[in-house]
Amino acid sequence: MSKTANIFNIQHFSVNDGPGIRTVVFFKGCPLDCVWCHNPESKSVEQELSFSNEKCILCKKCAGICPCSVHTFENNIHHINREKCVMCGKCVDICEMSSLKILGKEYPLKEIMEDIAKDDVFFADDGGVTFSGGEPFMQFDSLYELLKMCKAKGYSTCIETSGFTLKENILKAAEYTDYFLFDCKETNPENHKKYIGADNKLILENLSALCSVNAHVILRCPIIPGINDRQEHFDSIARLANQYSCIKSIEFMPYHPLGISKSEQLGKTYSFDMRNFADKNMIENYCQSIIDKIFVSIKIN
Numbered sequence: 001m002s003k004t005a006n007i008f009n010i011q012h013f014s015v016n017d018g019p020g021i022r023t024v025v026f027f028k029g030c031p032l033d034c035v036w037c038h039n040p041e042s043k044s045v046e047q048e049l050s051f052s053n054e055k056c057i058l059c060k061k062c063a064g065i066c067p068c069s070v071h072t073f074e075n076n077i078h079h080i081n082r083e084k085c086v087m088c089g090k091c092v093d094i095c096e097m098s099s100l101k102i103l104g105k106e107y108p109l110k111e112i113m114e115d116i117a118k119d120d121v122f123f124a125d126d127g128g129v130t131f132s133g134g135e136p137f138m139q140f141d142s143l144y145e146l147l148k149m150c151k152a153k154g155y156s157t158c159i160e161t162s163g164f165t166l167k168e169n170i171l172k173a174a175e176y177t178d179y180f181l182f183d184c185k186e187t188n189p190e191n192h193k194k195y196i197g198a199d200n201k202l203i204l205e206n207l208s209a210l211c212s213v214n215a216h217v218i219l220r221c222p223i224i225p226g227i228n229d230r231q232e233h234f235d236s237i238a239r240l241a242n243q244y245s246c247i248k249s250i251e252f253m254p255y256h257p258l259g260i261s262k263s264e265q266l267g268k269t270y271s272f273d274m275r276n277f278a279d280k281n282m283i284e285n286y287c288q289s290i291i292d293k294i295f296v297s298i299k300i301n
């Protein structure tokens with residue numbers, strides 16, 4: 001049995017990650033590489049040092065305590081040499097502005113369950129626990145144990161996944177999962193490979209596998225300007241919804257540019273330089289164009 005999971009956040013009282021009020025456990029690590037990644041802090045399995053320049057008051061206390069000379073200052077600019085960082089956390093503890101954070105930590109599963117239990121009075125009939133990421137299936141053993149523990153407690157369970165994982169694992173997880181928030185990022189296989197880093201064959205096979213066990217799938221479709229905001233993609237989503245009986249509803253997720261600042265805080269470049277939010281009216285029009293062709297509900301988040 002796996003006793004820990006590499007987690008970068010536990011969010012309480014979420015109303016956007018599955019039905020009802022949910023506690024969301026964010027796993028670190030993702031095998032895909034979406035150019036617009038809205039969660040860049042989740043991509044690497046490694047611990048990472050995040051720094052918010054906006055909060056920094058240049059007090060230099062971090063430089064004073066760091067054993068590895070990671071923090072230097074020149075002309076009132078705070079430079080960070082992350083390659084030297086050994087993740088000791090001393091600078092994080094001393095920073096009074098909460099400008100520094102270490103992302104990712106091995107949590108004992110027992111501790112995660114204790115954190116979840118603090119919220120369980122709020123779960124009511126439809127709320128519960130959502131495992132998200134990153135890609136939670138990258139840490140399958142830990143995910144599987146947590147699902148079983150949640151079910152033993154009577155919690156509703158939900159997994160937010162790209163679907164890019166082993167079929168045997170997704171089927172094992174399905175035995176303990178009430179809802180899958182299953183991504184549909186791109187319906188054209190070549191575009192999928194170009195913008196997401198792999199084609200969508202395995203993902204569609206796993207969607208089919210979930211249907212074979214009557215899983216409950218909510219299809220989640222991020223709409224990214226200039227990449228998949230086109231009629232053909234919406235038509236293909238409608239065909240998927242008609243083809244796969246396990247899809248019970250569709251949620252469209254308009255692009256937001258928050259990944260840019262999160263990437264900057266990790267010292268990474270963000271290749272997708274789109275600083276505007278997606279146009280919701282345009283997405284509504286596309287939704288209208290398919291609404292009469294499908295038998296499941298559509299929502300724009």
Ligand code: SF4
Pocket residue numbers: 030031032033034036037038039040042043133134135162
């Ligand atoms: S699947 Fe999610 S976490 Fe992974 S690269 Fe894409 S947006 Fe980022």
Ligand code: SF4
Pocket residue numbers: 055056057058059060061062063078094095096097098099100
């Ligand atoms: S301790 Fe915090 S506020 Fe002070 S210089 Fe370092 S990061 Fe900036």
Ligand code: SF4
Pocket residue numbers: 049065066067068069070071084085086087088089090091092
């Ligand atoms: S975590 Fe430790 S090694 Fe890394 S920058 Fe902070 S004090 Fe230096």
